[in-house]
Amino acid sequence: MPVSIRDVALRAGVSVGTVSNVLNRPEEVSADSVQRVSQAIEELGYVRNDAARKLRAGISTTVGFVVLDGQNPFYNDVVRGAEDEATRHGIAILYGNTDEDPSREKIYLDLFREQQVRGLLIAPYGDVMTQLRSFRSSGIATVLVDRFSADSDFSSVSVDSVAGGRLAVEHLIETGRRRIAFVGGPFDMRQVTDRLAGARAAAENAATRVDLEVIATAAMTVEEGAAAGNRILARPRREWPDALFASNDLLALGLLQSLVSGGRMLVPNEIAIIGFDDIPFAAAAAVPLSSIRQPSRMIGRTALRIVLEEAADVASIPRQTVFPPELVIRRSTTG
Structure with missing residues (x-):
């Protein structure tokens, strides 16, 4: 005992x-x-038991962080940024990966509310607004991460994904591509729909005709990207797109893996590929991957700072922090 x-x-x-x-x-x-x-x-x-002592005094030393895909290096970097900032304030991060599963998401939210964390950071997957309002009614500050709060009900820290999608497709058009496919899913994720919206805007506003098709995936993983690549290869050559915009880098890396295997398709000569996030693996790929960069660690640091400020001032007004995306050009689109 x-x-x-x-x-x-x-x-x-x-x-x-x-x-x-x-x-x-x-x-x-x-x-x-x-x-x-x-x-x-x-x-x-x-x-x-210092944590229990502070909890009895009404001052928790923990912040909960729920992410929707713990296997994605982008979210690992976001959490790392939050941890770096938390250390400066003597705060510990309690981390939960929902793996895009609403039931797991609910379990973590219930747990963090029971633990009476000082604040909650969440990159949500399902519809969790009702639960998040219960956090607020319990005095627990909440900040959305990698997700814009459309109704401004909660503070959020994100990147302009619509602008990022537009940047990606505008770059492909500038390199002479006209048959572009957006590869991504599921479409109940706001990040996916926003990036597709930006891609469509770029195609519609192009000076010349650009055909944009959508190739749906069940998840944003390397495996799903490879499967999508195989579906493209199964088409007659005349029906191949000449460029792919993947909704994240993991999908793009899977596409790259399947398309270049055995020299079946030349990247970027026959098909250009661009991803989103600019994870470390992007630059190290067999064909270095062009991508739309998000300032991942800055997102985490900023979100942690905001949640602590709101925990200290319950009357604070929610704010939406939106970072601009950055186009990073590598060999997968320019050779």
């Missing part, structure tokens, strides 16, 4: 109150009592 403060008091021959004073206000305790309590702590191996 864990050693309790009562065990320490019994070993030291003092009251529980004296042990508490030694731990929290040693200047108010005699030197003899401090020595006896300290010796008992060392002998018994007592470890104080």
Whole structure:
């Protein structure tokens, strides 16, 4: 059994109150009592439950962070940014990966609410607005990450995904591509629909005719990207698109893997590929991948800073922080 403060008091021959004073206000305790309590702590191996103490005082030292895809290096970098900022404030991050599963998302949200975390950061997958409002009614500040709050009900930190989609397709058009496919899904994810909206805007506003088709995927993974690439290869050559815009880099890397395997298609000579996120693996691919960069660590740091500010001031007005995307050009689109 864990050693309790009562065990320490019994070993030291003092009251529980004296042990508490030694731990929290040693200047108010005699030197003899401090020595006896300290010796008992060392002998018994007592470890104080600092988190519980602060929770009883109404000050939690943890922030919950729920992400929708823990296998995506982009979200790993976002969490790392939040952790870097949290360390500066003496805060710990409790992390939960929902793996795009609404039931897992609910489990983590229920857990973090029960734990009375100081704040919640969430890159949501399902419709969680009702739960998030319950967090707020419980006094827990909440910030959306990688997701714009359309109704401005909550603070959010994100990148302009519509602008990012437009940048990607405008770049493909500038390189002479006219038969472009958007590869992505599922379409109940706001990030996917926003990137597609930007792609469509770029195609519609082009000076020359650009055909934009949509190749749906069940998830944004390397495996789904490879499967989409195989479906493209199964078409007659005359029906191949000449460019692909993948809704994230993992999909783009899967496409690249399937299309160039065995020299079946030349990238970018026959087909150009661009992704979204600019994860570290993008630059290291067999054909370095062009991408739309998101400032992942800055997103995490900013979100953590905002949630702590809102936790300290419950009357603060929600704010929407939107970073601009950046086009990163590599060999997969320009050769």
